[in-house]
Amino acid sequence: MSFLRLTASAACLLITALEGVAAADIAEPTLVTAVPAMREIALVGFTRALAEAPLVAETDGRVQALFADVGDRIDDSGRFARLDTAFLQLDLEEVGVQEERLRSQVEYDQREVARFRELVRQNSASASQLDTLEQSLRDNSHALRALDVKRRMLEERLARATISAPVGWSITARDVELGQWVRGGDTVGRAADFSTLLVPFALTPEQFAALELARPDLALEVLDPGNSADPTIRARIHRVNPGFDPETRKIAVELALTEPMEPARGGLRLRLRLRLPEATGAVSLPPSALDSSYEESWVIRESGERLSALQLGPDALNPDLVRVTAPGLKPGDRVRVVGGR
Incomplete structure (x- = not known):
């Protein structure tokens, strides 16, 4: 009799343990979070000077001396030309x-x-x-x-009578010759500051939002060989035009290079890469979050709701994920891992 009671008690304990394990498996499924499926766009910009200014004669006179030509840098004297005095x-x-x-x-x-x-x-x-x-x-x-x-x-x-230019600026245009007569107000040349290079871009609101997200690690790819030892160069947002261009409907943004390029000049090509959410609204999930049978695939929400899903192929920016669309499935939603329930 005692043996039968002991056997019954052991059986009850075993059943209770198995029910607890099963309950734990049901209560705590393995979950993953859907992230936006991203695409990458590339925009090419050209460098230009930080500032540029015309060189203007302030008085009438004949050009007696020229101290700099196109491409020359203004020395500490700050002189570009001198009129006869x-x-x-x-x-x-x-x-x-x-x-x-x-x-x-x-x-x-x-x-x-x-x-x-x-x-x-x-x-x-x-x-x-x-x-x-x-x-x-x-x-x-x-x-x-x-x-x-x-x-x-x-x-x-x-x-x-001395036509001056800012020290350290480079001459980009010279419109006067020795012996030429100039009048006060005539533009005789142009100078630009290449100490910091700017790269202008015109961005859509979505692209600008992606640029803001990339601000801490913003870098541009150097497309012209020989101008930088590294294939990329760091940059920062220098200026954002608050005005609206009705023709382009884009935001004018200027990026400033925070590292030097040699030679520092305008027209150097740089590529800006931005990651944007796909326009389809697809999300990326690990393959283990998809279940399939024949040609049908589905995902299971955290609540247990089953959603029919369409696979769009691997995520080009993250090979470990696949791109998926499903009715009502959006970034941030939690879904179950197949076999983890």
Whole structure:
């Protein structure tokens, strides 16, 4: 009798253990998360300078010297060209002579005014004579100040006879020759700053969103050999135009290279690769999440709902996944692994 009771108890324990294992298998199926099926697009852009500016003559004159040609970099003097300043220098010499004469005259007038003030105090000279001398002193002092203004104007014109460009910029155009007459306001050349290269792109809103996601690890592929030791070069978003172009309906974005390229110039080709979700709305799943029979495939949601699925082939960006579409299945949904339930 005791033996029968022990046998029955053992059988009950075994059944309970098996039911617990089965319940655990049902309660905790192996799940995977559907991710968007991605496609890659490639856009090619061309480098350009960080900034560019025209070089403009500020005064009339004949070109006397040229200090840089196309392709040259502006040195520390900041000079591009100089106009003839012979007549300006002669005018300055004339002003200098007049200033020296007036200073001497003012000093004489000051002594005469002081002397006549003493004579008037002693009633040895008339007040009208003193007034005349004081008026002469004022007139000559005003004339001396006017000459000082004229001298400073000539010095400013002399300085502006040198056509300057920012130090370190490169000349991209030279539209003047030695001996050529130029007028104030004429553009005589152009200079650009190639210290940082920009690459402009026109992106759709979806492409711009993908660019924002890639911002921490943004890199461009170098297409022109010999301009970089590495096949890729790092970049950052430099500027985004907030305006709207009704023709392209795209967002104008400028990327700045954060690493040098040699030679630094415009027109170098760089490729931008962006990953975008497929327009079909497909998701990517591991093959183990698909079950099939004959020509039919399906996936099972976390809730146990079975969805008919269409396989679109392997994920080109992740060979371990397959692209799938199923009614109502979207990125982020959890599905069961076949055999994991």
